[in-house]
Amino acid sequence: MRFIFFDFMSKIISIANQKGGVGKTTTAINVSSLVAAAEKRTLLVDIDPQANSSSGLSITNHNPSVYEVLIGKEDATDIIIDSYMPYLDLLPSSINLVGAEVEIVDVERREFMLRDAIAGIKDKYDYIFIDCPPSLGLLTLNSLAASDSVLIPVQCEYFALEGLGQLLNTINIVKQHYNPKLSIEGVLLTMFDTRLRLSHQVAEEVRKYFGDKVYETVINRNVRISEAPSYGKPIILYDAISTGAKNYMAFTNELLERNNNKVKS
């Protein structure tokens, strides 16, 4: 008799922080592209009505979108699109999602709409990343309820730690009520400026608070990173030798290593 062991189950990672502009979308686009480049079947779910992850991969105003999938009007399979990168698919967002938080307030199992919507397709992927909006509303709750873990980008700026207590509180509430297996994937320091004492201070404080949950790799402030989305490209395809590309490669390596999944070399 022969046994076939599958050494992989799909892992769903929310990228969340209710603070705006901390690098959630930048991280979502770049980590999913790089995990895909390591030949892991990857899906990026854009659940932010701003749809920045979608436009960052050249997909704009895609209708129907994750909104119709969320409300059960469309099957995820029919809405997921191939990105132009092998191994990377996208479940795009659109501005229609803006009303969703209000519309689904009275729906039964409203916190589980995303989990239910992607249940049928999750095993097609090794990694699913979800780019959350900058709030702790129903869209983020849906994302956390559907995930195995949360990746928290923290900007190396004033007030970096502000609001993190509230995020951790929300994660605990989700664990208690909707998703006991939810864990913290890790904390990623973003927009680090080596020349600024403040950046070093913030990094130190975040490491003191979160210990080894914080990745060794920090993402430097790098203008090439901020240019890439306007070309609809992840940094690795926009400028592969930039500091930003190197940072995101090192970070992705760390993330995969923590999940025992070395990048193919």
Ligand SMILES: Nc1ncnc2c1ncn2[C@@H]1O[C@H](COP(=O)(O)OP(=O)(O)OP(=O)(O)O)[C@@H](O)[C@H]1O
């Ligand atoms: N390492 C970096 N270096 C320079 N600019 C960066 C870096 N990371 C992100 N940015 C820029 O900072 C801005 C905010 O980043 P991003 O959109 O990724 O944050 P966000 O947390 O997704 O924002 P929101 O909360 O609005 O969804 C963007 O203009 C982005 O291009």
Ligand SMILES: [Mg+2]
């Ligand atoms: Mg964003």
